[in-house]
Amino acid sequence: xxxxxxxxxxxxxxxxxxxxxxxxxxxxxxxxxxxxxxxxxxxxxxxxxxxxxxxxxxxxxxxxxxxxxxxxxxxxxxxxxxxxxxxxxxxxxxxxxxxxxxxxxxxxxxxxxxxxxxxxxxxxxxxxxxxxxxxxxxxxxxxxxxxxxxxxxxxxxxxxxxxxxxxxxxxxxxxxxxxxxxxxxxxxxxxxxxxxxxxxxxxxxxxxxxxxxxxxxxxx
Amino acid sequence: xxxxxxxxxxxxxxxxxxxxxxxxxxxxxxxxxxxxxxxxxxxxxxxxxxxxxxxxxxxxxxxxxxxxxxxxxxxxxxxxxxxxxxxxxxxxxxxxxxxxxxxxxxxxxxxxxxxxxxxxxxxxxxxxxxxxxxxxxxxxxxxxxxxxxxxxxxxxxxxxxxxxxxxxxxxxxxxxxxxxxxxxxxxxxxxxxxxxxxxxxxxxxxxxxxxxxxxxxxxx
DNA sequence: TTTACAATCAAGTAATCTATTGATTGAAGT
DNA sequence: ACTTCAATCAATAGATTACTTGATTGTAAA
Numbered sequence: 001x002x003x004x005x006x007x008x009x010x011x012x013x014x015x016x017x018x019x020x021x022x023x024x025x026x027x028x029x030x031x032x033x034x035x036x037x038x039x040x041x042x043x044x045x046x047x048x049x050x051x052x053x054x055x056x057x058x059x060x061x062x063x064x065x066x067x068x069x070x071x072x073x074x075x076x077x078x079x080x081x082x083x084x085x086x087x088x089x090x091x092x093x094x095x096x097x098x099x100x101x102x103x104x105x106x107x108x109x110x111x112x113x114x115x116x117x118x119x120x121x122x123x124x125x126x127x128x129x130x131x132x133x134x135x136x137x138x139x140x141x142x143x144x145x146x147x148x149x150x151x152x153x154x155x156x157x158x159x160x161x162x163x164x165x166x167x168x169x170x171x172x173x174x175x176x177x178x179x180x181x182x183x184x185x186x187x188x189x190x191x192x193x194x195x196x197x198x199x200x201x202x203x204x205x206x207x208x209x210x211x212x213x214x215x216x217x218x219x220x
Numbered sequence: 221x222x223x224x225x226x227x228x229x230x231x232x233x234x235x236x237x238x239x240x241x242x243x244x245x246x247x248x249x250x251x252x253x254x255x256x257x258x259x260x261x262x263x264x265x266x267x268x269x270x271x272x273x274x275x276x277x278x279x280x281x282x283x284x285x286x287x288x289x290x291x292x293x294x295x296x297x298x299x300x301x302x303x304x305x306x307x308x309x310x311x312x313x314x315x316x317x318x319x320x321x322x323x324x325x326x327x328x329x330x331x332x333x334x335x336x337x338x339x340x341x342x343x344x345x346x347x348x349x350x351x352x353x354x355x356x357x358x359x360x361x362x363x364x365x366x367x368x369x370x371x372x373x374x375x376x377x378x379x380x381x382x383x384x385x386x387x388x389x390x391x392x393x394x395x396x397x398x399x400x401x402x403x404x405x406x407x408x409x410x411x412x413x414x415x416x417x418x419x420x421x422x423x424x425x426x427x428x429x430x431x432x433x434x435x436x437x438x439x440x
Numbered sequence: 441t442t443t444a445c446a447a448t449c450a451a452g453t454a455a456t457c458t459a460t461t462g463a464t465t466g467a468a469g470t
Numbered sequence: 471a472c473t474t475c476a477a478t479c480a481a482t483a484g485a486t487t488a489c490t491t492g493a494t495t496g497t498a499a500a
Contacts, residue, residue, distance in 0.1 A: 017246075
């Protein structure tokens with residue numbers, strides 16, 4: 001079946017879109033947005049069998065969305081570049097705007113937990129500069145270590161109740177985690193407000209911050 | 221099969237991505253980017269049977285990418301909003317950057333025809349303001365009528381040879397058509413340069429211009 | 441070597457997607 | 471009412487995709 005150059009190019013684009021066309025692969029990409037990971041770690045986090053995760057990752061690789069490297073007997077996958085996060089953001093925006101189903105879930109589940117306007121990246125930068133807020137990273141420690149917002153405090157969601165003392169009760173907390181639909185940040189904000197503390201959520205998560213070209217700190 | 225709110229949302233995103241995951245649907249979207257069209261007109265232009273085109277369009281509608289309205293016995297489809305063009309642009313960018321296959325075709329076919337740097341939208345605006353260039357729209361007349369760049373001259377590609385007299389030979393021509401991979405603009409630039417006339421190509425096409433919020437003129 | 445283990449590959453089944461065909465619906469015109 | 475025609479629906483066969491299982495590859499350590 002021969003086709004013109006335009007059809008061939010469109011088929012290429014379609015292949016990339018199809019690679020994004022499965023919830024498991026989108027979730028793999030969300031985790032890869034936090035930093036490089038081995039296949040087994042990804043499989044466990046997303047709840048897939050090892051073989052299944054491996055095959056999904058290979059589809060993403062064929063589509064040019066992720067890259068990998070071998071180190072000893074481990075193979076580490078990572079996003080091909082920051083542009084992947086931009087594409088995911090565009091997909092999310094479009095879906096939020098015009099897909100009734102997504103909007104319904106968002107209203108039903110997420111709106112309850114956080115009726116306050118999320119903070120934009122620009123706002124956060126301003127507030128940090130004027131020393132008014134604490135930036136709180138509620139992801140697991142290893143993800144924090146691979147990269148986080150400069151000056152952020154890391155308290156994984158599960159430890160938040162026990163470590164409240166580490167947060168100055170008079171400063172507003174701005175919490176973030178993996179991305180716009182990462183549940184951790186919603187839960188953290190709800191928990192803090194339940195204690196009467198001022199808290200809001202960053203509009204999206206770490207990968208979007210990084211893709212926007214803003215500074216990133218690491219712990220290793 | 222129950223799943224958390226996040227999985228449900230990701231499944232929604234995946235559905236939108238899958239809707240983009242077929243070359244025929246991408247081509248339908250490209251045509252819809254020029255303006256509203258009936259099902260039969262779309263089917264003919266993309267080379268699909270009526271029933272097949274109808275079904276693809278319905279998939280796009282379920283994904284919230286297009287909308288339609290009935291007028292008499294015709295049903296007209298259109299892009300749901302300008303954001304769809306932004307998503308398509310993001311998909312194109314990502315594919316061009318990281319998909320070897322796309323890059324190979326682009327080099328092999330398109331680079332031959334246009335070794336000159338395409339003109340950005342900003343450049344075009346500047347040059348038009350200083351009166352140095354002729355903006356040439358090489359799409360069919362009906363597409364031009366539904367919306368075009370302000371001040372553009374419409375000469376469909378097939379008529380270009382016969383109507384060369386309408387173009388001032390001393391002014392550079394900037395040609396555009398449906399989008400970044402619309403062949404008309406490439407062919408037009410090649411034909412003009414073969415005549416020894418200065419000509420370049422706008423970096424992408426009409427839908428991207430419109431989605432960028434720049435002014436649009438119509439003929440009806 | 442042998443052993444261990446991360447990851448991929450290969451094969452098979454169930455589910456989903458694509459395109460065609462012919463029947464059906466809905467709105468105009470006769 | 472009847473006809474016409476745009477578009478959708480319904481049913482089907484063929485192709486592609488998803489996930490599982492068990493075998494295989496590649497690297498490191500015993």
